Amino acid sequence: MKKPEKRQHPRIAFLGTASISMEKNTVDVSITNMSMGGLHFHCNGVFDLGGEVCMHVKGAYRGKQFEEMVSGRIVTVYRSRGENSYGLQFALALDSERQPFLVRSLQGRKKRGVLSFLRDSFTHSW
Numbered sequence: 833m834k835k836p837e838k839r840q841h842p843r844i845a846f847l848g849t850a851s852i853s854m855e856k857n858t859v860d861v862s863i864t865n866m867s868m869g870g871l872h873f874h875c876n877g878v879f880d881l882g883g884e885v886c887m888h889v890k891g892a893y894r895g896k897q898f899e900e901m902v903s904g905r906i907v908t909v910y911r912s913r914g915e916n917s918y919g920l921q922f923a924l925a926l927d928s929e930r931q932p933f934l935v936r937s938l939q940g941r942k943k944r945g946v947l948s949f950l951r952d953s954f955t956h957s958w
Contacts, residue, residue, distance in 0.1 A: 843867045843872070844865060846863055847862075847863065848862075849863065850863055850888055851888050851890075852885050853888070861873040861875040861877070862874045862875065863889065866934070868926045868938065869922055869925050870904060870919060870921040871902070871919075873920065874915050874917050875915065876915060876916065877916065878911075879918055882905060884903065884906075885905075885920065886901060887902050887904075893933045893936055893940075900932075903922070903923050904920045904921050905921050905923070906920060926938070
């Protein structure tokens, strides 16, 4: 039986890169989907469920390069030998004043939802 969708905002396929600055180093991540309320990313770094991170998302929208910051809490974790996957719930939903390119990029994509293989992983709602 499928679990009911708890998300307030639908996830949309979004391929991008970002970096998370930590105390002594930076971890590069790949983003595979995003919504106005969070995103899903993959990396070799290890983050704990409930951990808070700030992420600098890099990309291009209509030929313009951008880098915008989002912050939030890790709400899903899937660890494997080669790469780890995480769900990040934003502290504040994306906003056209704080993240104009991300908002425009999401609004300009097809609104077809993305299914999550993380739904049955370690999850916690905050």
